[in-house]
Amino acid sequence: GQLNNLTLFVNQSGAGRLANVSNGSAILNNSVNSVTLASGEGLANRSVSWLVEACDVAGNCANSSARVVHGDTALPSVTLNAPANGFWSGNASGLVTFYVTPSEQVFGILRNVSLFINVSSAGRVFNESNESAVSNGSVASISLNAGMGVVNGSRSWLFEACDEASNCVNSSARVVHGDTAVPSVSLNAPGDNAFNGNVSGLVTFYATPSEQVF
Numbered sequence: 001g002q003l004n005n006l007t008l009f010v011n012q013s014g015a016g017r018l019a020n021v022s023n024g025s026a027i028l029n030n031s032v033n034s035v036t037l038a039s040g041e042g043l044a045n046r047s048v049s050w051l052v053e054a055c056d057v058a059g060n061c062a063n064s065s066a067r068v069v070h071g072d073t074a075l076p077s078v079t080l081n082a083p084a085n086g087f088w089s090g091n092a093s094g095l096v097t098f099y100v101t102p103s104e105q106v107f108g109i110l111r112n113v114s115l116f117i118n119v120s121s122a123g124r125v126f127n128e129s130n131e132s133a134v135s136n137g138s139v140a141s142i143s144l145n146a147g148m149g150v151v152n153g154s155r156s157w158l159f160e161a162c163d164e165a166s167n168c169v170n171s172s173a174r175v176v177h178g179d180t181a182v183p184s185v186s187l188n189a190p191g192d193n194a195f196n197g198n199v200s201g202l203v204t205f206y207a208t209p210s211e212q213v214f
Contacts (some may be wrong), residue, residue: 003027008035043071069109076104085174094149102161108136115142119156150178
C-alpha cells in the first residue's frame with residue numbers, strides 16, 4: 001500500500017510520450033493527488049494528450065488511460081449583421097430577429113451566442129441563447145422572446161459569444177425602434193370644394209401630420 005511516485009506524461013501517442021513531472025513525495029493512497037504541468041509546458045492555445053503513471057516502492061507501475069485537454073486563451077469575435085443600428089420595425093407583434101456572425105480563432109468551436117436586450121450601464125436583460133448549431137464564422141439568428149417585443153418603444157441590444165473554454169466577448173450595442181401605431185393627418189386648407197381664382201392655377205395645400213409614439 002506504499003506508493004513511490006506519480007508521473008505525468010504528456011503528448012501520449014503511439015510514437016512515444018514525454019515525461020513532464022513526477023510527484024515523489026506525500027503521495028496519498030486511495031486519495032486524489034495532483035501533478036501540475038512543468039514550466040514552459042502550459043496549454044496556451046494548443047491541445048495535449050496526457051496520462052499518469054503510478055509506481056509503488058517495489059517498482060510495480062501502472063498507467064492510466066490517456067485523455068486530451070485543450071488550452072484556449074483567445075477571445076472569440078462577434079460581428080453584428082442585422083438589424084442596423086437605429087432600425088425601425090413596424091411589426092405588429094413587436095418581434096424582431098437579430099443576426100450575428102461569431103468566430104472562434106483557435107479551435108473553431110463555439111459554445112453559444114446569447115442575445116441581451118435593454119443594455120445600459122445598470123445592466124442588461126438576458127433574452128435567449130443559441131446553444132446548438134452555432135457554426136464558426138456562419139450567421140446565427142435569435143428572435144425576441146414573447147413579451148420582450150419592441151412595440152411602440154425602443155430596445156438596445158447586443159450579442160455575447162462564448163467558446164468552450166468560457167472565453168466570452170460582447171459586441172457593441174445597437175438600438176432598434178418599434179412603432180406599430182398609424183400616424184394621423186389633418187387637412188387645413190383649402191377647404192373641401194374650395195374655389196381657386198389664381199390665374200396661374202397654382203394652389204398651396206396645408207396639412208397637420210401627427211405621430212403618436214416618437
